[in-house]
Amino acid sequence: MEHQFPKGFTGSGLHCGIKSNAQAEDLALIVSDRPAVGVGVYTRNLVFAAPVQLDRERTPSESVRGVVINSGNANACTGEQGLRDARQMADWFGDACGFSGDDALVLSTGIIGEHLPMPKIQQGIADAAGRLGGGGDALTLAARGMMTTDTVPKIRARSFELDGAPVNVVGLAKGAAMIGPSMATMLGVVMTDAAISAADAQAALSEAVDESFNCISVDGHTSTNDTVLLLANGAAGGPVVEGKSLSILRATILEVCEDLAQAIPADGEGATHLVTVEVHGCKSRKDAVQIAKTIADSPLVKTAIAGADPNWGRIVSAAGYAGVPFQPESVTLLINGLLVYEHGVPVKFDAEEVSASIRDNRDTGLVLILSEGAESARFWTTDLTAEYVRLNADYHT
Amino acid sequence: MEHQFPKGFTGSGLHCGIKSNAQAEDLALIVSDRPAVGVGVYTRNLVFAAPVQLDRERTPSESVRGVVINSGNANACTGEQGLRDARQMADWFGDACGFSGDDALVLSTGIIGEHLPMPKIQQGIADAAGRLGGGGDALTLAARGMMTTDTVPKIRARSFELDGAPVNVVGLAKGAAMIGPSMATMLGVVMTDAAISAADAQAALSEAVDESFNCISVDGHTSTNDTVLLLANGAAGGPVVEGKSLSILRATILEVCEDLAQAIPADGEGATHLVTVEVHGCKSRKDAVQIAKTIADSPLVKTAIAGADPNWGRIVSAAGYAGVPFQPESVTLLINGLLVYEHGVPVKFDAEEVSASIRDNRDTGLVLILSEGAESARFWTTDLTAEYVRLNADYHT
Numbered sequence: 001m002e003h004q005f006p007k008g009f010t011g012s013g014l015h016c017g018i019k020s021n022a023q024a025e026d027l028a029l030i031v032s033d034r035p036a037v038g039v040g041v042y043t044r045n046l047v048f049a050a051p052v053q054l055d056r057e058r059t060p061s062e063s064v065r066g067v068v069i070n071s072g073n074a075n076a077c078t079g080e081q082g083l084r085d086a087r088q089m090a091d092w093f094g095d096a097c098g099f100s101g102d103d104a105l106v107l108s109t110g111i112i113g114e115h116l117p118m119p120k121i122q123q124g125i126a127d128a129a130g131r132l133g134g135g136g137d138a139l140t141l142a143a144r145g146m147m148t149t150d151t152v153p154k155i156r157a158r159s160f161e162l163d164g165a166p167v168n169v170v171g172l173a174k175g176a177a178m179i180g181p182s183m184a185t186m187l188g189v190v191m192t193d194a195a196i197s198a199a200d201a202q203a204a205l206s207e208a209v210d211e212s213f214n215c216i217s218v219d220g221h222t223s224t225n226d227t228v229l230l231l232a233n234g235a236a237g238g239p240v241v242e243g244k245s246l247s248i249l250r251a252t253i254l255e256v257c258e259d260l261a262q263a264i265p266a267d268g269e270g271a272t273h274l275v276t277v278e279v280h281g282c283k284s285r286k287d288a289v290q291i292a293k294t295i296a297d298s299p300l301v302k303t304a305i306a307g308a309d310p311n312w313g314r315i316v317s318a319a320g321y322a323g324v325p326f327q328p329e330s331v332t333l334l335i336n337g338l339l340v341y342e343h344g345v346p347v348k349f350d351a352e353e354v355s356a357s358i359r360d361n362r363d364t365g366l367v368l369i370l371s372e373g374a375e376s377a378r379f380w381t382t383d384l385t386a387e388y389v390r391l392n393a394d395y396h397t
Numbered sequence: 398m399e400h401q402f403p404k405g406f407t408g409s410g411l412h413c414g415i416k417s418n419a420q421a422e423d424l425a426l427i428v429s430d431r432p433a434v435g436v437g438v439y440t441r442n443l444v445f446a447a448p449v450q451l452d453r454e455r456t457p458s459e460s461v462r463g464v465v466i467n468s469g470n471a472n473a474c475t476g477e478q479g480l481r482d483a484r485q486m487a488d489w490f491g492d493a494c495g496f497s498g499d500d501a502l503v504l505s506t507g508i509i510g511e512h513l514p515m516p517k518i519q520q521g522i523a524d525a526a527g528r529l530g531g532g533g534d535a536l537t538l539a540a541r542g543m544m545t546t547d548t549v550p551k552i553r554a555r556s557f558e559l560d561g562a563p564v565n566v567v568g569l570a571k572g573a574a575m576i577g578p579s580m581a582t583m584l585g586v587v588m589t590d591a592a593i594s595a596a597d598a599q600a601a602l603s604e605a606v607d608e609s610f611n612c613i614s615v616d617g618h619t620s621t622n623d624t625v626l627l628l629a630n631g632a633a634g635g636p637v638v639e640g641k642s643l644s645i646l647r648a649t650i651l652e653v654c655e656d657l658a659q660a661i662p663a664d665g666e667g668a669t670h671l672v673t674v675e676v677h678g679c680k681s682r683k684d685a686v687q688i689a690k691t692i693a694d695s696p697l698v699k700t701a702i703a704g705a706d707p708n709w710g711r712i713v714s715a716a717g718y719a720g721v722p723f724q725p726e727s728v729t730l731l732i733n734g735l736l737v738y739e740h741g742v743p744v745k746f747d748a749e750e751v752s753a754s755i756r757d758n759r760d761t762g763l764v765l766i767l768s769e770g771a772e773s774a775r776f777w778t779t780d781l782t783a784e785y786v787r788l789n790a791d792y793h794t
Contacts, residue, residue, distance in 0.1 A: 047717035047725045077710065079742055112710035113743035222718040224710075299696065303786055313474065313509035313621075320444035321619040328444045345476055346510035386783040389700055 002136035003157040006168035006193035008033045008235025010132040013145030016124025018072035018110070018117055027124040028145025030172075030189060031066040031097055031132055036233035038064030038105060039202040041209040043226035049076035050086040051106040052227060058105060060198040064231055065103040067189055068093040070121060071148050071174070072110040074185065076224040085116045092122050096129035109148055109174060109185040109225050139170070146174035146187055150267055156259035158252045162245055167194045167236045169252045173228075173260040176267040186213055188228035188260055194249050195234030196241050204250040205230040212257035215289065216265050217296040217381045228257070262380050270389075271382035273305050273364045278378050279319075281370035287324045288377035294322035295366065295379070302384035308359035310351055312340045319368055330371040336364060399533035400554040403565035403590035405430045405632025408535050409528040410542030413521025415469035415507070415514055423507075424521040425542025427569075427586060428463040428494055428529055433630035435461030435502060436599040438606040440623035446473035447483040448503040449624060455502060457595040461628055462500040464586055465490040466543050467518060468571070469507040471582065473621040482513045489519050493526035506545055506571060506582040506622050536567070543571035543584055547664055553656035555649045559642055564591045564633045566646075568653040572661040583610055585625035585657055591646050592631030593638050601647040602627040609654035612686065613662050614693040614778045625654070659777055667786075668779035670702050670761045675775050676716075678767035684721045685774035691719035692763065692776075699781035705756035707748055709737045716765055727768040733761060 005011060013028040040059045042052050058064075068089050075082045086108070091101030108116070132138065143153035157170040175186035196204070209228050230253065234240075241249050266274045277296045282288035295301055298318040304311035312333050320328065329344035336357040340349050358364055364383070402408060410425040437456045439449050455461075465486050472479045483503045491498030505513070529535065540550035554567040572583035585606075593601070606625050627650065631637070638646050663671045674693045679685035692698055695715040701708035709730050717725065726741035733754040737746050755761055761780070 045714060045717040046723065047713055047728075077713065077738075077741070077743055112714075113738075222714075224714050224717070299781075299786075306786070316444055316474065317442060317509075317619075317621050320442040320621070326443065331444075341474075341510075344474070346474055384696075384786055386786045389696075389703070389781055389783045389786045 003139055003155050003170060004136055005134045005139055006170050006191050006235070008193055008233045009191050010134045011138050011142035012128045012131040012133065013141030013143070014124060014128050014131065016127070017120040018070055025141060025144040025147070026070060026072045027121065027128055028069040028142040029066060029093065029125070029128045029132065030142060030191065032064065032231060032233040034233055034235065035063040035065060035103070036231045037062050037196060037198045037201045038229060038231050039198060039205050040227060040229045041205055043222055043224060045222045045224055047077065047224050049074050049108060049225045050078055050082035051075055051108045052225060053083060054086045054090065055105045055227060055229070060202050062198055063103050064105060065099040066093060066097060067105045067107060067229060068125060069107040069146050069187070070116070071146055073108060073114060073116050074110045074112050074225050075108040075116050077113045078115055081115055085118060088118065089121060089125070092125045096125050105229060107187050107227055109146065109187055112224065143172045146172060148174065148185070150174050150176045152267060154260055154263045156256050156263070158255050160248055160252055162236070162238050165236055165238055167238070167249070168192060169256050171256040171260050173264065175264040185223040185225040186264060187225070188213060188257070190228070190230045190253060190256055192232045192249070192253070193234065193236035194232055194241055195238060196232045196246070196249060200246060201230055201232055204253050207250070208254040208257040211254060212261035215377065215379045216261050217293055217379060265380050265382045270385050270387035272362070272385055273358070273383040274362055275305055275364045275366065275381045275383060276378060277381065278365070278367045278376065279370070280367070280376040281372055282375045283373035285375045285377055288375050289379070290324050291319050291322040291368065292377050292379035294318050295368070296381035299384055302381065305358060305364050306383040306385045308355045310335050310340060310354035310358065312346065315366060315368065316341060326370045326372050332369040334367040336361070400536055400552050400567060401533055402531045402536055403567050403588050403632065405590055405630045406588050407529040407531045408539035409525045409530065410538030410540070411521060411525050411528065413524070414517040415467055422538060422541040422544070423467060423469045424518065424525055425466040425539040426463060426490065426522070426525045426529065427539060427588065429461065429628060429630040431630055431632065432460040432462060432500070433628045434459050434593060434595045434598045435626060435628050436595060436602050437624060437626045438602055440619055440621060442619045442621055444474065444621050446471050446505060446622045447475055447479035448472055448505045449622060450480060451483045451487065452502045452624060452626070457599050459595055460500050461502060462496040463490060463494060464502045464504060464626060465522060466504040466584070467513070468543055468545050470505060470511055470513050471507045471509050471622050472505040472513050474510045475512055478512055482515060485515065486518060486522070489522045493522050502626060504584050504624055506543065506584055509621065540569045543569060545571065545582070547571050547573045549664060551657055551660040553653050553660070555652050557645055557649055559635050562633055562635055564635070564646070565589060566649045566653050568657050570657040570661065573664040582620040582622040583661060584622070585610060585654070587625070587627045587650060587653055589629045589646070589650070590631065590633035591629055591638055592635060593629045593643070593646060597643055598627055598629055601650050604647065605651040605654040608651060609658035612774065612776045613658050614690055614776060662777050662779045667782050667784035669759070669782055670755070670780040671759055672702055672761045672763065672778045672780060673775060674778065675762070675764045675773065676767070677764070677773040678769055679772045680770035682772045682774055685772050686776070687721050688716050688719040688765065689774050689776035691715050692765070693778035696781055699778065702755060702761050703780040703782045705752045707732050707737060707751035707755065709743060712763060712765070713738060723767045723769050729766040731764040733758070
């Protein structure tokens with residue numbers, strides 16, 4: 001089934017000339033036909049881009065009317081001029097679509113340290129404003145307008161019924177493996193036609209990002225531009241959600257974010273495996289995340305998986321230096337469901353069987369079980385292949 | 398000039414059958430003809446090997462008589478049996494060389510999770526004990542006996558005069574880029590014929606390791622077996638060093654450790670650059686190390702250097718997510734001495750000149766300058782090439 005925008009949202013995407021490839025969309029608009037609640041979660045990098053600063057100032061909000069997005073240029077490390085350019089983009093967007101530029105948010109991704117080609121962007125916004133639509137084609141073009149090194153647009157949607165009326169949650173994201181000068185910038189825009197308070201929206205998005213986009217690791221980099229926005233415009237018609245309805249909406253937002261997050265490492269050009277690292281039995285979720293992330297970031301683990309090598313030693317050792325205390329003699333490890341290490345001791349296993357299970361499947365599952373507590377976490381990453389490195393080394397600024 | 402053992406030390410190395418390649422040494426002995434001060438610095442990994450446990454129990458000591466080293470098998474994740482095997486190695490070593498096995502230290506490196514082939518090791522120790530020598534050939538064989546994926550033995554030496562008598566500091570190390578199932582285990586043995594107290598020796602080694610072996614980053618992994626030992630036997634004949642003499646000895650130990658440490662990333666098979674990351678202007682050395690390490694560990698930075706890409710954005714961004722607060726507008730960056738980013742803003746530079754300076758030299762220097770304080774740190778790493786990853790992916794357990 002082709003996805004569409006949620007009720008009350010439209011969008012468009014086109015090539016305005018930021019990217020050299022004339023076939024590649026580099027500008028996208030997302031518009032709400034009424035003031036929407038808008039909240040964001042932003043990069044923790046100390047070096048953050050101008051649009052991040054702008055959106056931080058403008059959210060949470062109850063009057064967001066849209067998001068203007070460009071790819072090909074991150075507007076990062078661009079100083080005061082960069083901030084003026086971001087504001088100008090918002091103002092042109094508002095002018096073109098009939099609302100105040102102050103109610104627009106801005107996202108940028110691409111090359112760092114260069115000023116935006118503003119005349120092209122001005123023309124692009126004017127053109128894109130004339131092509132807004134709510135259907136699948138417009139949605140796909142908007143998603144394509146965010147792409148940099150992504151090989152596919154990333155659109156995920158879920159819906160549920162609330163008092164008999166359908167409620168939609170639709171998300172767009174960009175981000176692929178580590179390739180690219182924008183350092184795997186991850187952008188996400190989640191739209192819903194539900195009505196939710198700004199405070200609840202912020203809580204819902206923060207929680208969802210924490211368990212999805214913050215649990216993917218492709219290169220360990222937190223980029224200058226990483227941003228996930230949630231817009232909720234209430235066009236579905238129901239009351240502001242609370243209680244059980246709120247819980248359902250929150251769970252749905254989380255699901256859409258998880259779906260989008262997994263699509264990012266899955267789009268690693270040159271990568272041959274999507275790796276899910278599960279860590280169980282920790283004292284806290286934070287501990288579990290730390291261990292899972294350390295395993296997922298280890299180039300030794302990632303190259304072993306690329307080589308279909310059931311190298312449990314690298315995995316156990318990575319857990320050991322994660323900085324989280326645990327009893328080494330309690331550690332148990334499964335690779336693709338096959339037990340390779342139990343209570344701190346390697347078990348006899350059929351190495352060829354485990355190796356084949358890695359080699360023959362795109363998905364690889366690592367499950368590490370400790371006995372410190374009841375908390376767990378899941379992390380997604382890719383393997384590390386020679387092709388992957390070649391692409392990154394050859395990708396010039 | 399060919400290096401030799403310091404006075405009072407002898408050693409040997411040979412193939413005893415742990416490695417399948419019959420041309421590859423896999424056992425080494427180092428013997429002091431008199432009781433030596435022996436201290437160690439050990440892996441911080443929670444999962445540590447049996448020999449690490451043994452040496453931790455036995456150091457600091459004033460009666461160390463030697464070190465028995467095997468490569469090809471790390472004796473890690475081997476439980477109680479592994480600990481018994483390590484003790485047995487020490488006892489055989491002592492029996493063969495005429496001292497108590499309790500005064501021996503043990504180092505192992507190689508594959509994880511397999512028990513040592515003890516009969517081969519017993520025979521090897523007996524054979525090696527018959528070949529001890531103090532000259533360059535014996536020193537080289539001892540260094541070769543530690544090697545796993547190293548392509549060259551690593552021996553560095555310095556000497557100085559103390560009251561007219563020569564004092565020698567000679568170090569051996571093993572460790573290469575990230576290749577290998579032992580996860581880039583780093584072993585070092587530093588020997589000196591100076592006389593130093595155990596407490597001063599521990600302080601000297603801890604400081605030296607902190608500024609040398611702890612400042613190299615090839616894969617971010619802290620292995621199960623990482624160990625650096627310092628043996629001081631006083632055979633040079635002088636009194637126990639103190640005051641200025643102690644300072645000179647400490648500085649010399651640090652120099653030998655720095656020389657050895659740099660030799661490890663320089664021996665990265667498949668790597669094409671040795672990268673030195675300097676960070677200046679931090680509040681504390683710890684902050685500077687954290688930022689330097691984060692840059693050195695970044696696969697994006699490492700692939701950019703492999704591609705001779707002067708990608709300052711990746712470097713500045715890596716600094717930004719190191720978890721150390723700083724003013725982004727104060728950041729200045731030089732690549733191979735060429736200014737590319739100044740006070741938070743990219744400067745116009747000749748990209749082809751910087752790219753050529755990376756491409757045409759094996760050494761790449763990154764200098765990041767902040768303005769938070771007066772502390773600095775230096776870190777060494779390699780670039781990340783496709784060949785490097787291919788070798789790691791293809792290296793099977």
